[in-house]
Amino acid sequence: MGFPGVWMTESESMVYRVVPKCACSTIGQIMFYSDHGRFFDGDIHDSKNGLHKWSQDHSHDPIEQAVRAGRGVSFTCVRNPYARILSSFFDKIAGIQRNGRRYRGNLVPQLIQRYGIDVGSPENDFDFDQIASFRRFLLFARDTIRFRKPMEPDIHWSAMSGHISTFIVNGGHYDQIFYTETFNEGMAAVLDAAETPVKVDLAEVPRFNESEGHGPKRAHKVSEYFDDLSRHLIWEIYRDDFKLFRYDFENPDNKLPIGEIDLDEVHAKLGR
Template identity: 75%
Template sequence: MGFPGTWMTESESVVYRVVPKCACSTIGQIMFYSDHGTFYDGDVHDATEGMHKWAMEESQPIIEANVHEHKSYAFTAVRNPYTRVLSSFFDKICGIQRNGKRYRGNLVPLLIQKYGIEVGAPEDDFAFDQIRSFRRFLLFARDTIRFRRPMDPDIHWTSMSGHISTFIHNGGSYDHIFHIENFNEGMQVVLDNIKTRKKVNLEKIPRFNESEGHGPKRAHPVEAYFDDLSMHLVREIYKRDFDLFKYDYENPGNKMPTAEIDLDEVHKKLGP
């Protein structure tokens, strides 16, 4: 199976396991900058040169050799499951994508038809009942993950532990996993442990939120979207994420982690 979702700098200074909706655009741009002294011109997910990615066939043997020998510092980042699944909804379901179209073509019409979800449109300034639609989306997300219907689950709302575990299962191990809620502190630990071709000053790095501005703005505080049933669904889908990455299930309004991540526990519970 190899190392899907793994990026590495050209200089092999650092290896990163991408977790969707966890600041991966910003992290990828920092990696690119650390080698080249400039940011990638465009969405770093589209970059086909200047860094190694598992999705590029020619990079695979280089990444594989590096990870199996643990030649470079390896890390990933996580996010509160409540804010992550909300972000997936607003970006992937409600938002217009980089190509000017809806995400995955027929996905939104399917959700409108089968789950009664509304998403609004740029023409009506995305006017719709966000809370009702989001809760219906959660049912859909749960159905894709638990029952693989009406489609297979999407990488943007599958659990973080699922993404992170493939790296361990296939022979990798992490040196660091940080919470994006404490982004600068977490990313600084990575930079302090690697040698970069170009100096990176995190205080001056912009945030690359490629999904921003292409869909509706969140109209309510996070906790307003989650009633008892929604919290139950989130618990059902992301229980392992809350437990392993130390987030507060009881209070959707508290996005901050409750403790440090125990790397040994992550390797033990997500390993083969």
């Protein structure tokens, strides 16, 4: 199966398992900069050279050899599940994508028809009931993950533990896993451990949020989107994410973890 979702610097200083909606654009740009002394001009997801990606055939052998030999610092980044699923909704469902169209073509019309979701439009300044529509989207997300209907689960709302496990199951080992919420500290620890051709000053790195500005802004605090049923669904979908990465299920407004990640436990539970 190889190492899907893995990016690696050409210098093999860093090996990163991408987890969507967890600062992956910024991390990719930092990796690119650490080799080339410049940022990629555009969305790093669109780069075809300068950064090894498992999605590129020519990158398979370098990634596989580096991972098997334990070269570079292998890491990933996680995010509070409440905030992550909200971000997925506002970006992929309510927002307009970089190409000027809705995400995945007919997905949003299908959700409007099947789940009664309303996401507004740029013409009406995305005026819609965010809470009601998000809760209906959550039902859809649960259906895709639990029952794989009406479609396979999308990478942007499937569980982080699922993404992270593929690297372990296929023979990789994480040196570090850090939090989006304390990004600078986590990324600094990775860079400190890596031998990069170019030194990176994190204080000078912009945030590359490629989804920002293409859709509605969140109008309420996190907890207001999650009633009892919503929280039941969130636990059903993301139980392992809360437990392994020590996020606070009881308080949706607390975005910070309530403990430290145990890397041995992550490898033991996700490597089965």
